[in-house]
Amino acid sequence: MIFPFLLAAALQLDMDNKVVKPRLGNRIAIQTAALLGGSKPGAYEVTAHLNTNKNTPGEVIPGLRVRPKRIQLRDAQARKVTLSIDADSVQAGVIWLCIAEKQSSGSLLQKSGASLQILTRSCYQRIVEK
């Protein structure tokens, strides 16, 4: 049997202003907000990823700082999130900002038999300009 449990959320990002640049010192600060999309309340995390040669999110950008680290979404109210990226950790070009369910050790998944856990992640493209 497969028992997938799915949660999902979204980030609010301006699609007409995709370019991000270092501003304060050598860091790139990106402000956004996380919100539920008709999904179950739960804990979520926001991450920033390097781009891969398949134009998909790759590894998490080294030295990434996200505040708050853990986002508890319960209702329709958006929660502000700030990402801070060391400009030396990324090259000019595409990066991805993603929101996904926070993985916990106490999973709800059935632990016997054959099972599939489907995780969902919403990612948004930004362009780093130096």
Next chain:
Amino acid sequence: MKTLSKLLVAIAASFPVLGIAIAMPAAVQAQLASQTTTFSGDVPGTCQFDLGANQNVSMSPSGATLSGTSSNIGILANGSVNVALADVTMTANPANTTPAPTATLNNVTGGAAVLGTATPGNNMGSTALNNSSNQSHNVTIGMAVTGATLPGTYTTTVVLQCLTP
């Protein structure tokens, strides 16, 4: 008629401010008349998974292969988005087995078609979903695990990504 004139004089005397307004320079009056308030805002691009909370999907053994397909997963976005499967991982399997999972992303809305596959270490490339704005677009995920040669617990994970370019 005389009474009416007196009445008008009395009204004018009781509103001295009116007299000042009339005396304002034309440029000032024009400036006041052209004041506007502008309301502006941005609609952010969003991509959400619009789906049932719990799904029970049977995975049937056939020889040494386990396979199954999820129920519909709805993707709701306010613009065109891409999708991709990533991080296919066997998180549990019996000792002395080397299962090999393959995840397949299937399009449902607008005609059945395979959008792409992913295996451990080989993620699916970014693929256009061809979704309509603000309409839920259904996909399913199929999983086939070969090498399930011994009885026991086999657990696989896969990440479904909605990519907003």
